[in-house]
Structure formats: structure tokens, C-alpha cells
Amino acid sequence: MISRDLQANEQGHLLLGGVDATQLARDFGTPLVVYDVGNIRQQIQDFRESFDQSGLRYQISYASKAFATVAMYQVIKEEGLHADVVSGGELYTALQAGFPAERLSFHGNNKSVAELTMAVDHGVGVIILDNFHEIQLLKEVLAVRGTSVNVMLRLTPGISAHTHRYTQTGQVDSKFGFDVASGQATRALQEVLAVPQMHLIGIHAHIGSQIFGVAGFEMLVQKLVSIAAEWRDDFDFVPQILNLGGGFGITYTAADEAIGPDVFIQHIAATLKASSAEANLDLPEIWIEPGRSIVGPAGYNLYTVGSRKDIPNLTSYLSVDGGMGDNIRPALYQAQYEAVVANKLNAPQQETVHLAGKYCESGDILVDQAKLPRTEPGDLIAMLDTGAYGYSMASNYNRNPRPAVVFVENGQAKVVVRRETFADLTRLDESYL
Ligand SMILES: *Cc1c(COP(=O)(O)O)cnc(C)c1O
Numbered sequence: 022m023i024s025r026d027l028q029a030n031e032q033g034h035l036l037l038g039g040v041d042a043t044q045l046a047r048d049f050g051t052p053l054v055v056y057d058v059g060n061i062r063q064q065i066q067d068f069r070e071s072f073d074q075s076g077l078r079y080q081i082s083y084a085s086k087a088f089a090t091v092a093m094y095q096v097i098k099e100e101g102l103h104a105d106v107v108s109g110g111e112l113y114t115a116l117q118a119g120f121p122a123e124r125l126s127f128h129g130n131n132k133s134v135a136e137l138t139m140a141v142d143h144g145v146g147v148i149i150l151d152n153f154h155e156i157q158l159l160k161e162v163l164a165v166r167g168t169s170v171n172v173m174l175r176l177t178p179g180i181s182a183h184t185h186r187y188t189q190t191g192q193v194d195s196k197f198g199f200d201v202a203s204g205q206a207t208r209a210l211q212e213v214l215a216v217p218q219m220h221l222i223g224i225h226a227h228i229g230s231q232i233f234g235v236a237g238f239e240m241l242v243q244k245l246v247s248i249a250a251e252w253r254d255d256f257d258f259v260p261q262i263l264n265l266g267g268g269f270g271i272t273y274t275a276a277d278e279a280i281g282p283d284v285f286i287q288h289i290a291a292t293l294k295a296s297s298a299e300a301n302l303d304l305p306e307i308w309i310e311p312g313r314s315i316v317g318p319a320g321y322n323l324y325t326v327g328s329r330k331d332i333p334n335l336t337s338y339l340s341v342d343g344g345m346g347d348n349i350r351p352a353l354y355q356a357q358y359e360a361v362v363a364n365k366l367n368a369p370q371q372e373t374v375h376l377a378g379k380y381c382e383s384g385d386i387l388v389d390q391a392k393l394p395r396t397e398p399g400d401l402i403a404m405l406d407t408g409a410y411g412y413s414m415a416s417n418y419n420r421n422p423r424p425a426v427v428f429v430e431n432g433q434a435k436v437v438v439r440r441e442t443f444a445d446l447t448r449l450d451e452s453y454l
Contacts, residue, residue, distance in 0.1 A: 320408020344378015
């Protein structure tokens with residue numbers, strides 16, 4: 022059984038945002054990335070309502086690395102959110118989309134002078150400082166430009182969310198941020214306070230990704246409040262904003278026990294109120310940076326079934342027309358997904374196969390143990406919950422063009438990223454003759 026509700030029409034075809042998935046495949050081809058925009062808006066609304074009920078002052082900043090295109094920034098703008106960018110390219114895309122620069126936070130552990138200059142020149146809302154080198158670079162940029170900017174300090178609080186090693190970022194030996202335990206964070210504070218052109222508005226930490234429990238966030242809130250109280254006492258400085266990062270987990274398979282935004286926010290609010298009162302600190306504003314939880318469940322990758330290899334008494338491979346080039350997560354960190362046959366949604370699951378991609382890597386398996394109805398060449402596979410870190414990590418490996426991206430909402434479909442052509446693949450190539 023598939024661990025979520027899916028909608029089908031009377032022909033048993035999967036409906037996405039009110040549009041028949043087989044129609045999308047016919048109109049736009051496969052592989053195809055589809056986003057149900059209503060689902061994105063609903064996720065945002067759920068976060069908002071949870072915060073509104075908590076009584077906290079807050080800001081939700083979409084971590085755009087999960088899926089960053091012009092159309093996506095436009096939806097986020099429309100919904101009134103902030104957004105995180107982590108590169109000049111994301112910043113450029115957001116600006117192209119007409120996203121207000123003052124609602125952008127600029128992240129990254131190795132921002133270049135060019136990126137910092139670009140951020141300052143466009144009036145980015147806040148630069149999240151990651152390391153001492155960057156403090157120096159930004160100081161120089163601000164001196165040259167004769168301007169000032171809001172900053173936050175990214176801290177490494179020594180809290181690790183219990184997830185896959187590659188998606189842990191808050192533990193002491195992380196590559197990100199100023200380490201709290203060794204005193205780096207305090208040194209960074211002193212350096213930044215000495216630069217009048219840097220307005221330190223808050224502190225930030227991001228403890229990991231695909232988090233299923235509230236405990237890590239509770240510990241983080243306590244830790245950041247205690248740092249704020251310590252800095253008040255020692256330096257007469259109080260950070261106004263505590264930015265808790267993202268990492269809210271989603272359900273990919275029945276093994277994932279995702280908890281809703283309401284539960285996360287209730288626990289964050291309760292811990293914040295208690296620990297702020299105890300430290301005699303005015304209630305700080307809370308920022309969060311959800312990426313995966315905003316776009317993951319809204320995304321679907323559609324593929325057409327092609328060849329099949331049955332190894333007698335052993336196993337079967339069912340191959341589709343996409344794979345690691347449009348979703349590298351299974352190959353990169355054994356990410357698990359569920360898949361359905363979109364044109365036979367109500368057919369009973371009859372077999373278990375390796376759902377394989379078309380790329381020249383044995384590791385290009387999209388779903389290791391896919392439980393599916395009997396399929397034939399031409400059937401349409403929908404992989405579920407592919408909206409986060411799928412298209413944004415897509416590549417041209419094997420010189421396969423990247424798929425088109427379509428937004429569906431209220432029965433309408435709109436291409437928001439065109440499919441790459443073969444000509445696009447050689448666009449940057451120069452002859453050596
Ligand atoms: C990646 C990242 C996020 C988003 O993480 P999700 O797991 O997608 O919610 C938020 N903040 C920072 C600093 C990040 O690096």
C-alpha cells in the first residue's frame with residue numbers, strides 16, 4: 022500500500038492539481054517534473070497557522086536550494102514568505118523573479134567577494150555570516166561600497182539531529198558556522214560588534230535535515246536563548262532574532278513518521294517562552310527555514326516504462342526514461358521513495374521490482390524495492406514526493422537533457438522550466454578544431 026492519499030479520475034489515472042497525469046505526459050513528454058502548487062501553498066499555510074496560534078513573532082524563509090526557479094520564487098513571493106539563497110546564482114534567479122531583495126537571507130560557507138558584493142549592491146535583507154574569513158571579506162566590501170548591511174551569525178551549537186550523516190550540520194565537527202563550545206562564536210560576536218556597518222540582528226543554527234522529532238529543536242532553542250542571555254550579560258548585546266534553520270521531515274515511505282508543522286511549532290514556542298522567562302529575556306522573534314517540507318510532498322517525477330530485465334528466480338529490473346540525472350538522491354544517499362503506475366492507479370500491486378534509471382551507473386536505481394502492478398512498456402510511473410532536492414540537483418550526466426518542470430493548480434498546467442534540447446547541451450561547448 023502507498024502511504025498517502027492519491028487522487029484518481031474514473032479511468033484510474035493519477036490526478037495532480039486536478040490534471041490527469043497521463044495528459045501531462047502526452048502534452049509535455051517524459052521524464053517530467055510536476056509540482057502541485059496548491060500543495061505548496063497548503064504547506065506554507067500550515068506553518069503560518071501554527072505560528073499564528075503560538076503568539077510568537079516569526080518569519081518563514083523558504084530554503085530555496087530545495088527547488089529554485091523563477092516560478093518558484095514567484096509563488097513564494099506571492100505567499101509573503103522570505104527566502105534563503107546560498108549562491109550568486111540563486112540570488113540572481115530570485116531577483117529575476119522579482120523577489121524583494123529585503124526578504125532574502127544569504128547563506129553559504131564560502132561566499133565569494135563577488136557574491137557578497139552582489140548581495141550588498143542589491144540590498145539583500147540579511148547576510149548570514151559563516152566564518153572569520155567572511156567577516157573580513159564583508160567588512161572590505163562594505164568599506165568599498167560605503168554602505169551597511171544586516172547580518173546574523175551562523176552558530177554550530179553542538180546539537181546533532183539524528184539523521185543521515187550527509188545531512189547533519191549542527192554537530193561540532195560540521196563545516197558550517199562558528200563553533201560555540203570552543204569560543205569561536207563569542208569571538209565572532211566581538212569582531213562583528215566592532216564593525217559599525219554590520220548590524221547584527223540575530224543568531225542562526227541549522228541542526229540537520231529530514232528531522233522527525235522535536236527534541237533537537239527544543240535543545241536548540243534552549244541553547245540559543247542561553248547564548249543570547251550570556252551575550253547580554255557579557256557584552257550588553259541581545260540578538261533580536263533566533264533563526265532555527267530548517268530540516269522538518271516529510272514522509273517519503275511508510276517508514277517515515279513525519280510530524281506536522283503544528284507539533285514542531287508548539288514545542289518550539291513552549292520551550293522559547295519557558296527558557297526566555299527563566300533567562301529574563303524578552304521573547305525573541307523566531308525565524309525558520311523550511312525547504313524540503315515546503316516543496317517535497319508537492320513534487321512528482323513522471324517517467325515512461327521502457328525495457329525490462331527478468332533474472333530467473335532472482336529479481337527484475339524495470340527501466341524508465343529518467344533516473345539519476347533528474348533525481349540523484351537515491352544514488353547519492355540511498356534516499357527512499359514510493360512509486361505508482363499513474364495510468365493504473367487502482368490496479369493491485371502484484372510484483373516487486375528494481376525501478377531502474379537509464380543512466381550508465383549500476384547505482385542508478387530510483388526505487389530499490391518498488392511494489393507495482395504488472396506493467397508494460399509505455400506505462401506511466403509517478404515517483405512521489407520528489408519536489409525537494411530533485412530537479413535542483415539535476416545534471417546532464419550521459420548528456421541527457423534535463424526534464425521540463427510543470428506547475429499544476431486548479432486543473433491548469435503551465436510549463437515553468439522548458440525541457441532542455443540537444444542544442445542546449447552543446448550551447449557552452451567550443452570547438453577545438
Ligand atoms: C538546507 C538548509 C535548510 C533547509 O533544510 P530542509 O531540510 O530542506 O528543510 C535550511 N537552512 C539552512 C541553513 C540549510 O542549509
